[in-house]
Amino acid sequence: MIGKSPQIKQLLQLIEKVARSDSTVLITGESGTGKELVARKIHQLSPRKDKAFVPINCGAIPKELLESELFGYEKGAFTGANRTKPGRFEIANGGTVFLDEIGDMSPDLQVKVLRVLQERCFERVGGIKEINIDIRVVAATNRDLEQAVKEGSFREDLYYRLNVIPIRVPPLRDRKEDIPLLCQHFIEHFSKRNGRACLRLDNRALRALMAYNWPGNIRELENTMERLVVLTDGDIICPNDLPVRILEALPETLDDEEFNEGKEVDSQTHDATDVRGLKFYLPEEGISLPQLVKDLEISMIKQALERTGGVKSKASKLLGLKRTTLIEKMKKLGMV
Numbered sequence: 001m002i003g004k005s006p007q008i009k010q011l012l013q014l015i016e017k018v019a020r021s022d023s024t025v026l027i028t029g030e031s032g033t034g035k036e037l038v039a040r041k042i043h044q045l046s047p048r049k050d051k052a053f054v055p056i057n058c059g060a061i062p063k064e065l066l067e068s069e070l071f072g073y074e075k076g077a078f079t080g081a082n083r084t085k086p087g088r089f090e091i092a093n094g095g096t097v098f099l100d101e102i103g104d105m106s107p108d109l110q111v112k113v114l115r116v117l118q119e120r121c122f123e124r125v126g127g128i129k130e131i132n133i134d135i136r137v138v139a140a141t142n143r144d145l146e147q148a149v150k151e152g153s154f155r156e157d158l159y160y161r162l163n164v165i166p167i168r169v170p171p172l173r174d175r176k177e178d179i180p181l182l183c184q185h186f187i188e189h190f191s192k193r194n195g196r197a198c199l200r201l202d203n204r205a206l207r208a209l210m211a212y213n214w215p216g217n218i219r220e221l222e223n224t225m226e227r228l229v230v231l232t233d234g235d236i237i238c239p240n241d242l243p244v245r246i247l248e249a250l251p252e253t254l255d256d257e258e259f260n261e262g263k264e265v266d267s268q269t270h271d272a273t274d275v276r277g278l279k280f281y282l283p284e285e286g287i288s289l290p291q292l293v294k295d296l297e298i299s300m301i302k303q304a305l306e307r308t309g310g311v312k313s314k315a316s317k318l319l320g321l322k323r324t325t326l327i328e329k330m331k332k333l334g335m336v
């Protein structure tokens, strides 16, 4: 999973914790945010990792077929059922079932899935034999299930059974600092797949990609990068190569000269730099480095003095300075 925003880091920590348990998980988030990827990651990190991960898109399979897909059927259960077929729940035995778009499931199937969650058993369509299974269920939806419960289209009991551990995947617009890394990742991936040298993004193109709101989230970004890799002629992706909807997101203040410059991206400009565990961003408009250093020195000295009850010899040790250097610095910074 690509990304180093605080949101993604938090998500990864949660995934690691959740993976160790067998609890049911409900992943929510807009379309294309990476819900399925999260479900796969939970499975991969879980003790069930060597067994099957079985995804099923409850919204994509017609209602009449979904039941037999999930539960399987017995020979003769309906016209055309000329052999017994196990369903996805059975196939996933020992592993994980991923019920995608669970919000689209019909009420009668919701009852049957609730039974699987409660009792870990079911019957195949047309069958009477009870089948016991050992599965972990991870479900996902981009709908507001709480609202669906209020409106009566989703069963409240099933909602609570699913929502044991809720995981929300944030939209890409709320973690824009992940965009440069994701672009780089997809450009590398598609360049390799298309057998061409790795393309680079110029600064202004990246600025447009960062200004755009990505309603289709990471899937939209992935598709955009694939198209750029296939269609861009030169080695560098310039603003002119971008789709109009993305270009329109660029602030109008930037001049045309810069627009055509084709400068290669300096990813540090857009990425947080990690300095001894502290995060620093260089804002678009630049910064006064001497002032920043001064503010940082004042802040660190104040904290060191607070922590040591104002004892300068101890504070200087915390800061890796000689006592006399600390006093000199404080004078210079106007702190005494």
Ligand SMILES: Nc1ncnc2c1ncn2[C@@H]1O[C@H](COP(=O)(O)OP(=O)(O)OP(=O)(O)O)[C@@H](O)[C@H]1O
Residues within 6 Å of the ligand: 001, 002, 003, 029, 030, 031, 032, 033, 034, 035, 036, 037, 038, 100, 142, 218, 219, 222
């Ligand atoms: N953090 C990430 N790093 C790399 N690729 C990602 C990341 N998040 C999502 N993707 C990719 O984006 C695409 C969409 O992700 P995914 O299918 O998991 O989204 P989704 O939320 O399940 O979408 P939907 O709601 O439409 O089913 C996939 O190709 C996935 O591999």
